[in-house]
Amino acid sequence: MLYSKIIGTGSYLPEKVLTNDDMSKLVDTNDEWITTRTGIKQRHIAAEDEYTSDLGAKAAIDAIQSAGLLPENIDLIILATTTPDNTFPSTAAKIQAKIKAFNSTAFDVQAVCSGFIYALTVADSFIKAGNAKTVLVIGAETMSRVIDWTDRSTCVLFGDGAGAVILQASNQDESSKPSGILSTIIKTDGRYYDALKTNSGPSMGNEKSYLQMSGKEVFKIATSKMPEVSLEAIKKANLSPSDVNWLVPHQANVRIIDAALKKISIPAENTAMTISEHANTSAASIPLAFDNFIKNNKIKHGDVILMTAMGAGFTWGSVVLRY
Numbered sequence: 001m002l003y004s005k006i007i008g009t010g011s012y013l014p015e016k017v018l019t020n021d022d023m024s025k026l027v028d029t030n031d032e033w034i035t036t037r038t039g040i041k042q043r044h045i046a047a048e049d050e051y052t053s054d055l056g057a058k059a060a061i062d063a064i065q066s067a068g069l070l071p072e073n074i075d076l077i078i079l080a081t082t083t084p085d086n087t088f089p090s091t092a093a094k095i096q097a098k099i100k101a102f103n104s105t106a107f108d109v110q111a112v113c114s115g116f117i118y119a120l121t122v123a124d125s126f127i128k129a130g131n132a133k134t135v136l137v138i139g140a141e142t143m144s145r146v147i148d149w150t151d152r153s154t155c156v157l158f159g160d161g162a163g164a165v166i167l168q169a170s171n172q173d174e175s176s177k178p179s180g181i182l183s184t185i186i187k188t189d190g191r192y193y194d195a196l197k198t199n200s201g202p203s204m205g206n207e208k209s210y211l212q213m214s215g216k217e218v219f220k221i222a223t224s225k226m227p228e229v230s231l232e233a234i235k236k237a238n239l240s241p242s243d244v245n246w247l248v249p250h251q252a253n254v255r256i257i258d259a260a261l262k263k264i265s266i267p268a269e270n271t272a273m274t275i276s277e278h279a280n281t282s283a284a285s286i287p288l289a290f291d292n293f294i295k296n297n298k299i300k301h302g303d304v305i306l307m308t309a310m311g312a313g314f315t316w317g318s319v320v321l322r323y
């Protein structure tokens, strides 16, 4: 049977860092409030001339090198982003040109913070259908560009960054603990459209759009939907929660993650946490955390990984894989 095996990972974080103390000079906030409510200590912010495509291209090159491949070996690029460089063309097309992966088809996937889970699901479907062999999946965001920097209730939560993985088609025997993606589930409920959104967009005609959020509603739904879909995905992979070695959750808020891991019965020490250094990087947060824990020798080959996210839409989903 065909599996989508992860053969490389990469990441990139912009140089500039804003600590909570730095934030307290911009808005009426403080380190204690931000840390206790969210777990965030700092966030990376893209330079003025640095765009989502720049972050994504750097993470992509890192992943391609870690897989021991060349850009021309990639036949599909899927970029998860909610902060594209331009409304069109796709930022994936720009990344394809930047990294010179000219044998690939490239497109964007928009599912906000769940974007990486959606993109992995699409990539896995392409591989299983025999329509792609080597897929570069990127999550890249410049959330700092869609934040209202005068709104203390949202501007402290987000950061910029990019992460990437390379998936490759691999024929393996189902009965022999295959490595690769074992199950994916993605869901949407558009009735929550207004709970987390930008105030405007291209079709609405306004030039500049900012993030708006009903924090309490997001909190309530995230703490119920992420565990629910995770347990479903574990079951779909014919595993149980005790088989999971690492939870790699979307890094939105430490309290959301704590509530979720308790409901899935995964110990906190088996959870990849990078929120204190990265803040919420939307679609980039899972691949950033995943790459960080691999490069720090915490996640090892053979480990069973559960990834889960929830984002605007609402969208949510989980992926179970053996690394």
Ligand code: ACO
Binding pocket: 028, 029, 030, 033, 034, 037, 038, 113, 152, 153, 154, 156, 157, 196, 213, 214, 215, 216, 218, 219, 222, 251, 252, 253, 256, 280, 282, 310, 311, 312
């Ligand atoms: N610094 C200091 N005080 C603040 C700040 C701040 N940065 N932001 C808000 N406050 C104040 C509010 O004005 C309010 O003051 P008041 O009581 O005088 O009116 C008080 O703190 C409490 O505000 P709440 O909004 O009720 O705070 P809450 O406890 O709900 O925490 C938070 C807010 C952290 C956003 C929480 O709702 C949450 O975690 N929601 C989840 C949202 C999230 O993580 N979103 C990320 C994007 S979505 C995603 O990725 C899934």
